[in-house]
Amino acid sequence: MPLAQISILEGRSPEMIAEMAEAVTAAISGALEAPRDRIRVVVTEIPAEKWFVAGQSMAARAKG
Incomplete structure (x- = not known):
C-alpha cells in the first residue's frame, strides 16, 4: 500500500488540499x-x- 506524506505551510483551502491529494493519488496509481x-x-x-529555511522561519521571511 503506497503512502505519500506531504508537509505544506498552513493557509490553503480544504478544496486545494483535496485537489492535491487527488493529483498525487493519480500520479502514484499511474506510476x-x-x-x-x-x-x-x-x-x-x-x-x-x-x-x-536557512535558519529563518517562513513567518519572518514573509515580513521581509
Missing part, C-alpha cells in the same frame, strides 16, 4: 500501477512560525 483504493495520502499543515 506504480497501484489500485487507487490502496493509495494513502497524509497531509500535514505546518504553521509558518515552525517552518524554517
Whole structure:
C-alpha cells in the first residue's frame, strides 16, 4: 500500500488540499500501477512560525 506524506505551510483551502491529494493519488496509481483504493495520502499543515529555511522561519521571511 503506497503512502505519500506531504508537509505544506498552513493557509490553503480544504478544496486545494483535496485537489492535491487527488493529483498525487493519480500520479502514484499511474506510476506504480497501484489500485487507487490502496493509495494513502497524509497531509500535514505546518504553521509558518515552525517552518524554517536557512535558519529563518517562513513567518519572518514573509515580513521581509
